[in-house]
Amino acid sequence: MTLETLAPAADVDADAFDEAVLDALAADEYVFKVWGGDWCGDCQRQLPEFGAALAAAGVPDDRVEAFPVTKGPSGKEGELVDEYDVELIPTVVVESADSEELVRFVEEEDISIAAFLARRLADVEATA
Template identity: 65%
Template sequence: MTLETLSPGDANIDGLDQAVIDALAADDYRFKVWGGDWCGDCQQQLPAFAAALDAASVSDDRIDEFPVTKGPDGKEGPQVEAYEIDRIPTVVVETPNGEEVARFVEEAEGSIAEELARQLADAPVSR
């Protein structure tokens, strides 16, 4: 099962700073994305994030999609408990070694891509 909302569609990223695109492209990061096609926040935010990943030439094999459903006790889906996911969209960025270096949860002042780029600017670069 995949997230339909994690498709760029006709999302416009014309105003996205090149530094944001460069930050997403750097260091072979892995992007783990939790969302639900039923979720309004996901419908609003994930297409632009997918477009930013495309602009950064992040290959599909570096993006893991985790569809989330609403259950009687909260969010349910793959890795929800392991990554303590309670709100969506959530995006976790990991190094190739599996170290979490950035996390976006549901909302921020900027877009998902901008918030992650801000956090990644402070992240150590793995070599």
């Protein structure tokens, strides 16, 4: 099973993204773990733009791990859902190269996933 909604939106221009957001996403050490479902309205609305932001930032595919989620009788089901305590989707976890969780986006915010992560990553960098 794949997470097709993470494919970059064709109608999003790379120039539409703030340079600071792209720079934050492009940092070499980050790994993006993305949980979502192609059936999920929030994922359909948010993940294509996030995929486009990752592409515009030049994030290589080997630093983006997509985990499709299904609806089960007791909640969300899928790879690493329990290990990462994923209850709402989309969920995006940004980890350092040594697998330390740095930032987490869960379901929805007032700004895009990319902008939310960029702001939180700036905070992480400022306190490092």
